[in-house]
Amino acid sequence: MTDPILSVRGLEKRYGSFIGCTGVSFDVWPGEVVAIVGESGSGKTTLLNCISGRLERSAGEIRYRMRDGRFPDLADLSEAERRFLMRTDWGFVHQNPADGLRMRVSAGANVGERLMAVGERHYGDIRRTAGDWLSRVEIAAERIDDQPIAFSGGMRQRLQIARNLVTHPRLIFMDEPTGGLDVSVQARVLDLLRGLVTDLSLAVVIVTHDLAVARLLSQRMIVMKGGHIVEAGLTDRVLDDPRHAYTQLLVASIPES
Amino acid sequence: MSLSSITPTHPAMPEGALLSVRDVAKSFVMHLRDGVVLPVVANVRFDLFPGECVVLGGPSGVGKSSILRMVYGNYAIDEGSVLVRDPENGEVRDLGAGDPRLVLAIRHDGIGYVSQFLRAVPRVSAVEIVAEPLVSRGIDRATAILRARDMLTRLNLPETLHGLPPATFSGGEKQRVNIARGFITDHPVLLLDEPTASLDAENRDVVTAMIGEKLARGTAILGIFHDQPVREAVATRTIDVSAFSARKAA
Numbered sequence: 001m002t003d004p005i006l007s008v009r010g011l012e013k014r015y016g017s018f019i020g021c022t023g024v025s026f027d028v029w030p031g032e033v034v035a036i037v038g039e040s041g042s043g044k045t046t047l048l049n050c051i052s053g054r055l056e057r058s059a060g061e062i063r064y065r066m067r068d069g070r071f072p073d074l075a076d077l078s079e080a081e082r083r084f085l086m087r088t089d090w091g092f093v094h095q096n097p098a099d100g101l102r103m104r105v106s107a108g109a110n111v112g113e114r115l116m117a118v119g120e121r122h123y124g125d126i127r128r129t130a131g132d133w134l135s136r137v138e139i140a141a142e143r144i145d146d147q148p149i150a151f152s153g154g155m156r157q158r159l160q161i162a163r164n165l166v167t168h169p170r171l172i173f174m175d176e177p178t179g180g181l182d183v184s185v186q187a188r189v190l191d192l193l194r195g196l197v198t199d200l201s202l203a204v205v206i207v208t209h210d211l212a213v214a215r216l217l218s219q220r221m222i223v224m225k226g227g228h229i230v231e232a233g234l235t236d237r238v239l240d241d242p243r244h245a246y247t248q249l250l251v252a253s254i255p256e257s
Numbered sequence: 258m259s260l261s262s263i264t265p266t267h268p269a270m271p272e273g274a275l276l277s278v279r280d281v282a283k284s285f286v287m288h289l290r291d292g293v294v295l296p297v298v299a300n301v302r303f304d305l306f307p308g309e310c311v312v313l314g315g316p317s318g319v320g321k322s323s324i325l326r327m328v329y330g331n332y333a334i335d336e337g338s339v340l341v342r343d344p345e346n347g348e349v350r351d352l353g354a355g356d357p358r359l360v361l362a363i364r365h366d367g368i369g370y371v372s373q374f375l376r377a378v379p380r381v382s383a384v385e386i387v388a389e390p391l392v393s394r395g396i397d398r399a400t401a402i403l404r405a406r407d408m409l410t411r412l413n414l415p416e417t418l419h420g421l422p423p424a425t426f427s428g429g430e431k432q433r434v435n436i437a438r439g440f441i442t443d444h445p446v447l448l449l450d451e452p453t454a455s456l457d458a459e460n461r462d463v464v465t466a467m468i469g470e471k472l473a474r475g476t477a478i479l480g481i482f483h484d485q486p487v488r489e490a491v492a493t494r495t496i497d498v499s500a501f502s503a504r505k506a507a
Binding site for chain 1: 285286287288289326330331332333355357358360361378379380381393
């Protein structure tokens with residue numbers, strides 16, 4: 001069996017005396033989707049921001065498997081290594097695409113920019129790769145020179161996904177990636193994500209309050225409440241046989257389809 | 258796999274068994290109903306050998322589906338163990354210990370499951386749903402799609418439906434997609450939860466024949482069949498689940 005790509009131990013984030021999350025430990029393996037679920041204020045987004053290096057932790061360990069096999073704590077990385085992770089090896093899909101895109105440069109440039117950050121210089125190659133990725137996320141080729149402000153919400157989200165995946169990252173963080181979309185648009189984005197995650201064998205940590213999204217995308221699930229993990233396990237086990245009172249409440253709150 | 262994950266304290270599996278359920282107990286604790294405890298089964302104990310079709314019998318609500326779900330790792334167990342052989346090295350492993358990655362590995366290579374209902378994924382066509390387990394085993398996509406088409410054709414699913422997502426299919430059509438998906442791989446253990454419940458006689462006979470072929474190849478099947486002709490045609494042994502039911506005592 002392979003080694004984990006990400007390992008979190010005893011993670012805590014305090015805002016003054018308020019606890020964002022505490023005592024959080026889990027591992028993520030390559031090619032695996034882990035969903036973090038819980039209601040607003042449960043600490044799931046705080047947790048995501050800490051493990052993706054966007055927020056400073058108060059205590060605990062976060063280790064990441066580098067491409068050369070080393071497994072350092074993120075806090076011990078050099079600035080250059082950290083930049084490499086952010087630009088190449090990791091992706092971050094925000095709930096609001098405007099937070100992850102540059103809204104006034106073209107769709108092609110939004111995707112190409114990540115390539116340039118990893119040293120790609122040939123304009124023709126960049127444009128071709130950007131075009132490939134737009135088609136993979138089902139954006140018509142003739143929209144390559146349009147700015148995302150002219151795109152619908154679903155298209156923007158698909159563009160953000162393309163921008164993240166173009167550098168072949170190994171780990172993607174997602175914060176409610178379908179949260180702001182209409183239900184019909186959600187299904188398309190979800191299906192697209194599901195296909196890409198499988199084809200590219202990505203490791204994903206996805207934060208969502210939507211248990212249907214968690215069921216569709218993830219193999220394992222972590223349930224948070226009040227900054228603590230209250231239950232964790234195989235996604236279908238947690239949803240079909242919830243053990244903790246809070247998980248039972250969450251599951252009981254979904255209308256039967 | 259680490260040494261600590263082997264379970265020497267468990268009673269050994271009999272020689273040749275693919276699955277051994279040992280003293281398994283399960284209840285549901287309903288926290289939203291003042292913590293009321295609903296016992297389901299207790300002292301569940303049986304073995305499953307290659308080439309046999311063991312039928313879980315007994316009235317509705319006695320815990321047959323729950324046993325299948327525990328064996329598949331979909332329900333957690335309170336006591337006992339579900340021993341399986343690691344498809345890779347033959348080591349005995351306890352699926353009931355609740356290690357999600359072990360359950361995923363066993364589902365990939367050891368235990369297949371045909372549930373009563375197909376959980377359809379938006380926008381994914383029937384033929385892709387059926388081919389997916391092969392693709393995830395590294396089989397070339399085009400080959401997997403061809404085999405999926407053959408399987409669906411054998412189950413009399415009209416070719417015009419192969420390329421459509423099953424969301425709008427009838428109950429029987431969905432069930433045939435589900436059966437095709439479950440039967441396309443060669444898992445050594447196959448769990449069947451009423452696979453013929455919403456099929457007509459013709460398709461029931463197809464499924465009966467498919468079960469026979471699996472058994473002939475040495476697959477071990479554990480199933481629930483309310484359909485008497487099918488049950489009589491495939492069962493090599495019946496386990497009366499009433500004997501394990503925890504409800505009558507409660």
